[in-house]
Amino acid sequence: MKAWRVEELGHPSESMVLRDDVADPVPGPGQVHIRVDAGNVNFADILLCQGVYQDRPGVPFTPGLETCGTVLAVGEGVDVPLGVRVGGMAALPAGGYAEQALVRAHTALVMPEDIPAVDATVLYSTFQTSHVGLHHRARLQAGEWLLVHGAAAGVGAAAVQLGVAAGAKVIATAGGPEKCAHVRALGAHHVLDHRSDDVYAAVQDLTGGHGVDVAYDPVGGDLGDLTRRLMAWEGRLVVVGFASGRIPNHPANHVLVKNYAVVGLHWGAYVEHAGRAVIEAAHDDLLRLYRSGSIRSDVTGTVPLEGVPDALAALEARAVTGRLVVTP
Missing domain, CATH: 3.40.50.720 (NAD(P)-binding Rossmann-like Domain)
Known part of the structure; x- marks a missing residue:
């Protein structure tokens, strides 16, 4: 598959390399394997590439901490149905700046099909x-x-x-x-x-x-x-x-x-230390607000997988208004 890889820690403009021969990820226990539909362009990923974020995977790894996609397979102990769309936090080193990714199952929330993927990942x-x-x-x-x-x-x-x-x-x-x-x-x-x-x-x-x-x-x-x-x-x-x-x-x-x-x-940290009750309650209310028109995703641009470094650079330079979303 095609995926961005960080092979040496450093600024994304220098450390990220786009590969087209990366093996498809295989879900382990507590993980969900997705086909990536959309992913957020986040400042945290800039820190991740430099090795100064709280999560510090060993190199090589694929960045993209927040992602949304269709479930292809699940690991041991996971009851998420195949074929549904979920949003979730990436299970590094298989992050979301790729055609496929792994998501930590306990962070996954089902995103209804009536909500476009670019909106779902922001919600x-x-x-x-x-x-x-x-x-x-x-x-x-x-x-x-x-x-x-x-x-x-x-x-x-x-x-x-x-x-x-x-x-x-x-x-x-x-x-x-x-x-x-x-x-x-x-x-x-x-x-x-x-x-x-x-x-x-x-x-x-x-x-x-x-x-x-x-x-x-x-x-x-x-x-x-x-x-x-x-x-x-x-x-x-x-x-x-x-x-x-x-x-x-x-x-x-x-x-x-x-x-x-x-x-x-x-x-x-809520899903890591306080269970899912808080984020599930927020999820239900956000779906209600979105469907009623009270909130909108504020996505002002989408970028292809190839455009991730430029999107991160724009975000770092505070040149982004609204939200940028990656659509592989």
Whole structure:
């Protein structure tokens, strides 16, 4: 089969090699063998190729941590039916940037056939992350103020839509006029350009000095530092990631004085450490919201298998608005 291989750790532009003679993967116990229909272009895969992600498979391996496809075979102890479409986390070293891949069975969720594969793969991880973050971790309520950073793409864009669907008052930040326009189209009530707007002053003005009840932060850095100053009494600040490249500072004394909570969100850890109940509940609600038209996948481009390195480079350069999906 055709697959991208990392044969030496390094930046994807240098470490990834496209091979057409890779053996078809064989599922072991607890694994599902799929024909890949679609897969997410993720920043985590850039880290994976460099050997600095939390999962560190030995070389050679195929990257592509989140994938969606049709079940061809299953390993011992797996009861997923053949022929259904599933989304799941790749069982490395047989990742999703390939024509076929292996998925960890305990992460697999059946994706109904009425949902296109490119939408299904985004609902699986991107929307799952934001749903669990907003509803399970932050307990977002209708009428609350929600601040979303990195709102033009990925989990931020998903959080905007989910916040609006939940009846929250959504303030979103993005960088540049084009991205801000995209966020407005997603339904955010207020959009701030963090490159040119005074985010602190604007949020204080919009909320009448109340601050935000929930902040959803996949960016960190300077925006992350600023966000703690905007937290309302008994607010919840959800730490999702550090796309800026810097971990923000959230001093414990500030948390104490303002009585807000800082909660972490590592979505993938739920299936590893907390069973499937949380992600299955989110899955059911996401399917309902998608079918009702309350959310959309926000896929703005698809790329063939050959285009993976260029897509990762665009993502790293913050040149992506919306979501890119690989379709082998």
